[in-house]
Amino acid sequence: MSNFYQVLTILVAAVIVVWLFRRWQLPAILAYLVAGTLIGEHGLNITGDEADYEHIAELGIVFLLFTLGLEFSLPKLLAMRKLVTGIGCNQVGLTLMIVIVLAMLFGISLPTAFVIGGIVALSSTAIVIRQLSESGSIKRRSGQISVAVLLCQDIAVVPFLILIPLLGEGLDWGMLSALILALVKGSFVVAVLLFTGRWLLPRIFNVVAQVRTDELFVLTTILVTLLAAALTQFFGLSMALGAFLAGMMLGESQYKYQLEADIRPFRDILLGLFFITVGMKLDWQALLQSPGSIALVLLLTLLIKISVIRWLGVRAGESAKDSWAAGFMLAQMGEFSFVLIALAANNGLFDSQLTSVLLGAGILSMAVTPFMINRARSWAVKLTLENNKSAVDEDVIEQPQQALSNHVVICGFGRVGQTVSRFLKQENIDFIAIDIDPVRVNEAREAGENVLFGSARQAEVLRAANISEAKLVVVSYGAPEQSFDVVQKVRSLSEHVQILVRTRNDDALTKLQQAGANEVVPESLEGSLMLVSQVLNLSGVPFSRIVRQIQAERKNHYNRLHGFYPGVDTDMSAGAIERLEFVHATLLNDDAFAAGQTIEALNLKDKRVEILAIRRQGQEIAHPSAQQKLMAQDTLVLQGKPRRVERVERFLQKGE
Structure with missing residues (x-):
């Protein structure tokens, strides 16, 4: 052989x-x-x-x-x-x-x-x-x-x-x-x-x-x-x-x-x-x-x-x-x-x-x-002939003290991770950070920070951070692929720990949640929400109403922040088009296929495109119901990925 x-x-x-x-x-x-x-x-x-x-x-x-x-x-x-x-x-x-x-x-x-x-x-x-x-x-x-x-x-x-x-x-x-x-x-x-x-x-x-x-x-x-x-x-x-x-x-x-x-x-x-x-x-x-x-x-x-x-x-x-x-x-x-x-x-x-x-x-x-x-x-x-209950209970004495317990694990000690750590310090909450950059780790350790060198994708490094005793894991990388691997590894080691993930946008929000993340915070969209909250506050909107709107938007997966009108400087590359959702206005012709039909009958949900509003004779119908009937010369404000919007626009006009 x-x-x-x-x-x-x-x-x-x-x-x-x-x-x-x-x-x-x-x-x-x-x-x-x-x-x-x-x-x-x-x-x-x-x-x-x-x-x-x-x-x-x-x-x-x-x-x-x-x-x-x-x-x-x-x-x-x-x-x-x-x-x-x-x-x-x-x-x-x-x-x-x-x-x-x-x-x-x-x-x-x-x-x-x-x-x-x-x-x-x-x-x-x-x-x-x-x-x-x-x-x-x-x-x-x-x-x-x-x-x-x-x-x-x-x-x-x-x-x-x-x-x-x-x-x-x-x-x-x-x-x-x-x-x-x-x-x-x-x-x-x-x-x-x-x-x-x-x-x-x-x-x-x-x-x-x-x-x-x-x-x-x-x-x-x-x-x-x-x-x-x-x-x-x-x-x-x-x-x-x-x-x-x-x-x-x-x-x-x-x-x-x-x-x-x-x-x-x-x-x-x-x-x-x-x-x-x-x-x-x-x-x-x-x-x-x-x-x-x-x-x-x-x-x-x-x-x-x-x-x-x-x-x-x-x-x-x-x-x-x-x-x-x-x-x-x-x-x-x-x-x-x-x-x-x-x-x-x-x-x-x-x-x-x-x-x-x-x-x-x-x-x-x-x-x-x-x-x-x-x-x-x-x-x-x-x-030892110690058959009474007290003898059995004595066996748990002198448990070794873990280095950390009920603490926060920060995966990634860059700008975001360091900001999180500073606020945790102010509240006297124990934390340990994991980072793969040796220069940053050296500087942080010299300053007395509790930082481990290593990749948070490795089980041994997470165990060294006592992941089984942690109450929260903050994944601060921003790159969805890296965050996805870390979330999977953390969840495989601990079923109960809360996982909070920071991303640059919400492209992988659903994927990260399915991997085990409890909360996903898209940085760009959260920045927009903070800006909106300041605008509304300075415009005289009551603070309680602002908080309710912000919470509703988060619960709705930032739905109203997804679409936007493209411009000359918009990245129209293949990769960007697949990630982004555009807002596009289309006018129904007199002989349009959709004229006279209700939104429900057109079944646009299956085509994954939403009608945000209808402009009719100078008036706007915001968030129209499924029973709303469309008419010729209506301007429909559509939201969805560019290719889907193009197909739906052709469908509305010609029925194909």
């Missing part, structure tokens, strides 16, 4: 299996693993050698570590240091030691036992965080404990990535010098990346962002990630380590959320390919030959991690109930466990039998994770 058809087979299998798993509300990672086992060499064997794809799939891990680096925040780490160090780091170390001892009792060598300990110590950041967010448990104390432990586990991945290739070279005295050399080289590379990254990367992205080209920004992000990965690989270290450091350098920059949004599609696709290649290594025959081994590894993994996290949680001063719940949430193996399994297998630390057993246990542990997270609270209450 040619490479093209092999890739096509992988895509077909991935799409079908992921679709099925998502229908069953199972994680996509499991779907990729199962797809790999089905089409791999131990399954249908229709993809050839998985090594052909591993080089590309490895980039998925590179991009995953880059986004992890973006999330790595030293201030955040310091704020959670009690949980991170007291529970997270101790959990990794204690689990590692327990597994090493147990593995060596089963006759496994120390290097292999060490890697198995690292595999078991890690949990699934992707599955746990997503499940906690969907269930709302991330706001509970048990959810906060879980996040702290996951943060420490993610950091612990980096030394494992360095050590596993060294362990594969054999455990001897030379390994100590190799380890020392690796630490020296690692320290040097980290220092180089930290120095150049902090000084160089922000300046590079400043220059790129000023070009205002999305493709260039994405390409630069990919290039920086791969360059950092290549640098660490050149010094004999993991590519993922370089990507992690590059992400960390940009994690505190204003481009953080846009970088994460740009890299996510590449990361998800390549990471999916990586897990497919991992699944290709799963030997079904080995699984069938050793179901007891898989069940034992699975059971020990769950028991060890639940017990360790529960004990460390209570020891750190957390309640037994929250500690039990966090243990159930983090009992599974993680996506990085599969990374370490693949790395250990490639370095000769695992044989095919051990690889398959660990993969099988890992897949099963991740499969039961949603079930365990959904029931973690109830199980924890039963285990």
